[in-house]
Amino acid sequence: MLTHTRSDFPDDFLFGAATSSYQIEGHAQGGAGQTHWDDFAATPGNVIGAANGDIACDHLNRWPEDLDLLRDGNFDVYRFSTSWARVIPDGTGAVNAEGLDFYDKLVDGLLERGLKPAVTLYHWELPSPLADAGGWRNREIADHFARFTEVVMSRIGDRVWSAAPINEPWCVGFMSHFLGNHAPGLRDIRATARAMHHVCLAHGRSIEVMRGLGVKNLGAVCNFEYATPADSSPEAHKAATLYDGYYNRFFIGAFMNRRYPDDVLEGLGPHMPKNWQDDMDLIGQPLDWMGLNYYTRKIISPSGGPWPSHEAVEGSLPKTQLGWEIFPEGLHSFLKRVHDGYTRGLPLYVTENGMAWNDTLSGGEVKDAKRVAYIDAHISQVKRAVDEGIPVKGYFTWSLLDNYEWNEGYAPRFGIVHVDYSTQARTPKASYLALQEALRR
């Protein structure tokens, strides 16, 4: 049982579930091209068990069953992504008709079931030829992304409920080029600064293309992590503020205010591409909504060493199986901060929220009590924000299905529906049943 039900929220508040293409579809099927995640996973040491998205949840073939689960769970909206390499296998050349047909059928399948399609164009599987040509480090990526946007949206843009260009710019820019645990696995400040800016540029170009095509309800999906100083020293405070800067303020600052934060530019400025300032108007085009992905907080401690001269240290709160601290208040804090400081009245959506935990499937049941409690606590923080007048208009759980958790492989399970990877059988967990009950109309 969840504390709140649909009737505690305004009539126009939407509940949804989210997934992404590479994590569920089965990338070896349907004529998709090679991506940098296939390459990254094939290089020993990058991904646990060298697992990749070849089969994943076989959603490419099982999508009708998965959409039935969404409908039967009483959800209003489904957030999914389109694979660039499925639609344009080499990234820039010929279109794979089968790939485009798949998303067309998916959108119609959602509408037939009374579900709203919320599409994200890019959720991380960059076609390998583009990655080999410098990927997000190369400014030309923005033009190629604009064309991909046009190809997809010319086909499905008339029927989607909402659209966002890029999932979690921080992960695409910082995590993948500075921390190096996501493809392409670089650890290079110059690559990072360039990728962060080009992700923003590609976002702007994509929004421009979609406006031109008349696609409605355009937004962005940013991820946020609450930064807590490790102690009360000014040094720890400064470290946490910088972490907050490049994680939480950089992208939303660009999208909403047409500027990057000064404290982050102190470190990244010398590595930014030439004349980046000229792109800021394109990057900061008006949006119709802002999406927040929220999972956890980090404890930040100064470390010396090169920029950003800090590290994340172990915290004391209960953790998920990925070691992520559970801190529901952080979600309320970001909804308030984003509303007060950036979006000022724009509708907000929690576009992802969930936890990794494995509970055993036994007797046809998965009793994922920890996930039920996690979802309950976070929905309560959303309710708190709504009651304060913050225009939060929806909440999406991550994820509909257990799926490919990137460099962590298949061991961490985020789904409200259990997936048996040998039979591909789907089993709704207790968390799915709790949401189904709470969302009854």
Ligand code: PNW
């Ligand atoms: C999000 N981090 O990614 C993604 O949108 C999903 O694809 C993913 O499955 C989900 O969260 C759960 O991880 C993140 O380590 C992955 O800071 C890792 C981090 C943040 C976001």
